[in-house]
Amino acid sequence: MENASAAFLDAVRKSMRIIRTAIGAMTINPDLLTYAEKLQYEGYLRREETNAAIMKLAGEGIPIKEIVRRTGHSRKLCAK
Numbered sequence: 001m002e003n004a005s006a007a008f009l010d011a012v013r014k015s016m017r018i019i020r021t022a023i024g025a026m027t028i029n030p031d032l033l034t035y036a037e038k039l040q041y042e043g044y045l046r047r048e049e050t051n052a053a054i055m056k057l058a059g060e061g062i063p064i065k066e067i068v069r070r071t072g073h074s075r076k077l078c079a080k
Contacts, residue, residue, distance in 0.1 A: 028041060050073060
C-alpha cells in the first residue's frame with residue numbers, strides 16, 4: 001500500500017502542470033508545493049518580475065544598452 005501511494009503521489013507531482021491546466025487553476029498556493037517546487041516557483045516569479053521591468057523600460061523607448069545598464073541583464077545571458 002505504501003509503494004502504491006508513493007507511486008501515485010510521484011505521478012501526480014510529475015503531472016501537476018497538466019492537471020492545473022485541465023482544471024483551470026492558474027493561481028498557485030505555495031503552501032501546497034514541495035520544497036523543490038517552491039524554489040522553482042520563486043525563480044519563476046523573479047523572472048516574471050524582471051521581464052515585466054525590462055518590457056516596461058522597452059515600452060518607454062529606453063535603448064537596450066541603457067536597459068542592460070539599469071537591470072544588469074543582457075540578451076546574451078537570456079539566450080542561454
